[in-house]
Amino acid sequence: MRRLLLLGLLTLALTGCSQEREPGPGKPPVSSSPATVIPEDFPLADEMHDDVHVSAQSVGMRSLDFCGRKPLRGLAPADRLAAEASGDEYASTRDLMLFDDAARPEAVVRDVRAAAIACPAEEVGPGARLLTEVRESSFGPAAATVVHTYEQDGEVGVGAEVIEVVQVGRALLVTSTYGEWDPARNLDEGITEDADLLAATVEAMAAFEGALPAATP
Template identity: 45%
Template sequence: MRLRPALTAAAVAGTLVVAGCAVRADDGGSTGTDADAPSPASASSGTAGTPTTPAPPAPEVTIADDFPLSAGMGGPDDLVATSRTGTGLRDLALCGTTPLRGLDTRDRMVADNSGGESASTRELVLLGSPDEAAAVAEAFAELPPTCGGVEASGGTEVTTDVRTSPFGPAPATMLVQTYAFDDQPGPGATIVHVVPLGAALLVSSTYGGWSTEELADGIASTRGPLLATVEAMAAFEAPVEVG
């Protein structure tokens, strides 16, 4: 009970005062003074007073089950499920490096809607601090130049262009990946949006069969469907409580 420390301190103080009076009575009152009696403060190794109650720890931030990670994915009537497991975008490689693999995540959510001529995958991870989220976001922008922005495998060549994000300043970024097959430009492109906010990091990958002439419109078309998810990330602006 909180009252026990205060009552104990008062009892100790009362005992010390009574003991001081007894000493002066034994001496006949001729030599004892108030200065001779020990005070409660000097007799106790601690400081008397009302104990303070420590503030409760801040609640740990997690990704809510109803977080709208899949908002805008698929058609108007589609309901794309989210999951805490699955590959997500862990296999997304840039210059031989997979930025989303091996992270010390505190929480994670993925959504995927792929089929036919298009593919859309999103991954949201919650890291230990805003600095960690920013560092991973920066890696997405810094990795492509390390290999000249071009990776070749067999007869396929992937060119990655780093661009300004429509969702905010760096370290948010956008990557545009185009393809060539047997040295001939091919149709289709992948648009990757990387958005850190607080300790959270959102990565979205959208593939479409756009031609070179359609690419600008294709890039613009990936912003709207992702907007509701980015806006919902405001929930992660508060610091994460590390337990």
């Protein structure tokens, strides 16, 4: 029952897919100039489940909520793409946003970290709390790892959500992965496994480093 409730909470952000497009294989081609849009073949869905839906109109991670504070609400990126997959015991979302400069995604990472730290526990039902922990990310100082677990009557149950927030240049990647990890036994391994699956996607974000060329008058 506990894991079903947590999975239900986490999959709320997976609704709203429309106008899907299939992800292209491989990494985007290397370019000598900064990318101004997300390439069609960007490996956003790399290492995700087979039943992945990719869309620019999806809800993605916009509903990320820490005690009523929604740091992704109202953002207006220059380009955006989300990939989502869900099943009986898993849920995964990747939301990639591209901005005109690096200042905005840098600020969002700080805002997400601050909002998560300010919301260590949230009541979600009778005797039930959603617990939030902020950790250092393996992707470096321009990133943060947020972990959600579920507590019922003072006992933490099986199942956790791992949220990665990663800024590379003008791009911001926000991901959510739910798995049947046991916080008392193998949650750390789950966080490492999730980061490994994201490695190729984060590496490809190097295409969004560097300033955009000045507009031609």
